[in-house]
Amino acid sequence: MQESREVGATADFQLMIKPGGPSCNLRCTYCYYLPKERYFTNGGTKMSLGTLEELTRQFIGSRDRGTVSFAWQGGEPTLMGIDFFRKAVALQGKYRRPGVAIENTLQTNGTLLDDQWCQFLRDHHFLVGLSVDGPGPLHDLYRKDRKGKPTSGSVVRASRLLRNHGVEFNTLTVVNRENARHPLQVYRFLRNVIGARYMQFIPCVEPRDFESVPPQRWNVEALPSLDDPEARPDAKGSFVTEWSVDPEDYGSFLIKIFDEWVRRDVGKVFVINLEAALGSWLGLPSSTCTFADRCGNALAIEHDGSVYSCDHYVYPEHRLGLIHESDLIGLATSDRQSRFGQEKADGLPNACRECEFLFACHGECPKNRFLSDPNGGTGLNYLCKGLQRFFVHIDPWMRFMAGELRAGRKAENVMERSSFRHKAGGGRSRPPGLDRLRP
Numbered sequence: 001m002q003e004s005r006e007v008g009a010t011a012d013f014q015l016m017i018k019p020g021g022p023s024c025n026l027r028c029t030y031c032y033y034l035p036k037e038r039y040f041t042n043g044g045t046k047m048s049l050g051t052l053e054e055l056t057r058q059f060i061g062s063r064d065r066g067t068v069s070f071a072w073q074g075g076e077p078t079l080m081g082i083d084f085f086r087k088a089v090a091l092q093g094k095y096r097r098p099g100v101a102i103e104n105t106l107q108t109n110g111t112l113l114d115d116q117w118c119q120f121l122r123d124h125h126f127l128v129g130l131s132v133d134g135p136g137p138l139h140d141l142y143r144k145d146r147k148g149k150p151t152s153g154s155v156v157r158a159s160r161l162l163r164n165h166g167v168e169f170n171t172l173t174v175v176n177r178e179n180a181r182h183p184l185q186v187y188r189f190l191r192n193v194i195g196a197r198y199m200q201f202i203p204c205v206e207p208r209d210f211e212s213v214p215p216q217r218w219n220v221e222a223l224p225s226l227d228d229p230e231a232r233p234d235a236k237g238s239f240v241t242e243w244s245v246d247p248e249d250y251g252s253f254l255i256k257i258f259d260e261w262v263r264r265d266v267g268k269v270f271v272i273n274l275e276a277a278l279g280s281w282l283g284l285p286s287s288t289c290t291f292a293d294r295c296g297n298a299l300a301i302e303h304d305g306s307v308y309s310c311d312h313y314v315y316p317e318h319r320l321g322l323i324h325e326s327d328l329i330g331l332a333t334s335d336r337q338s339r340f341g342q343e344k345a346d347g348l349p350n351a352c353r354e355c356e357f358l359f360a361c362h363g364e365c366p367k368n369r370f371l372s373d374p375n376g377g378t379g380l381n382y383l384c385k386g387l388q389r390f391f392v393h394i395d396p397w398m399r400f401m402a403g404e405l406r407a408g409r410k411a412e413n414v415m416e417r418s419s420f421r422h423k424a425g426g427g428r429s430r431p432p433g434l435d436r437l438r439p
Contacts (some may be wrong), residue, residue: 011062013332014298016071016311017055019084020045021303024076026109026151029142030176030204030243033075041132046080047303048227052325055301056091058328060100067101073311078112081430089124105129107172108192109143110158111151118165128162128169130155132194134186138179142243159194168196177242180249184258191269200272201257205368205382206241231382238380239370251386253394256266259418262397267412277391280360282405283400290365296341299332308311310342312367349373349380351361357391374403 022036023045037045047055070088085106092102106121107129121128132155133139140150162169172192173179179186190196224231224239233244245253256271261271276288286292299320300311307328309318318340320331328427331337344366351373352363363369364381371380381387397418399409 011329011333016073016300018302020075020079022075051305057095060095062329063100065099070104073107111154118161119325121167122165130171131172134179135189171196172200175201175245180245180253183253186315187257198270203245245271247383247386251389254390262418281402293362294341295344349377349378350375
């Protein structure tokens, strides 16, 4: 039953759109979305034009100002074909409202991109997210096609096509057990070969059998502790999959990239993980949902019009409703969705509440909170050790950059200071003159 709302009400929320559902031409080992096919057995996983129009009408209608961002994801959204997206753009024009800007983003593995696709993306100002996990041997380890063949060559070709056509793009890298051990190799490949100037690094964290036993049904009494070998990906009989990143490796990965970035790339290369951290040191709300104090404003919509609480929670118990039967704003602002978002803050273990970096982390993503708290509670994040190491390492430099920005100067000034430290061969120094920030 549709929840009531005021006529003319608007809401600010994000929407990840899955026009082809979990359908994909790749078979990435770590893919958490491909198994979702089990939930869609009604014949086909392609969004109808009727559903596309209803989605477009309601989503644009959810704003009376600002920007409506259509985030096309998958699976692999380019499997829908270019004509589907031409229709999507035409419908956006049909329902466009005064004072409301419309933008499109497309997350793709890049293997199906060609000149025609890139020209379309350029003409309609799509921002493209290109999935790439590093140089060939690292990328191809877990990202193969349905025949088991490597895909790195296709991704490099796609990056060249995007650059040649002037398509704005960024890279999304899944940090897994193997590439986490080669941070500079990954970062320099993205910067120098792919030509990325905007990067995001997503940790691969998957409890074993996570699809058959989703987070909300885990037996919390059986959760491993922070120091339990069963929680490590290299342990026999591990609680997590063998391709999940090791928490301490993830921390080291971010630290090594930060050290390279802070010496030479500030203001030239934008790493979302680092930009989000700087925002936290400035006392700003997190620009990413993983480090926000609460979640719930980033919903997912499937090909059939089903709306879910989150892209990582496409399970029957988190299905909010169907846009053909319920109002999208009503689903996004429902008490049920509000409770889902608030649970992130309410579920923090004492270890998080007492942590000096709570302002920057807020317990990270709830889907990764499956360790027991050293104080006897539950819900500690699997990545906790690595993230703590990372925050301790970047703290003096983040405080320095925050101070520069507050004084009306540039964050890039940190490069001169960090280069001096690097040339001097000194240990970890702390830029003077700034007290620890407490946003």
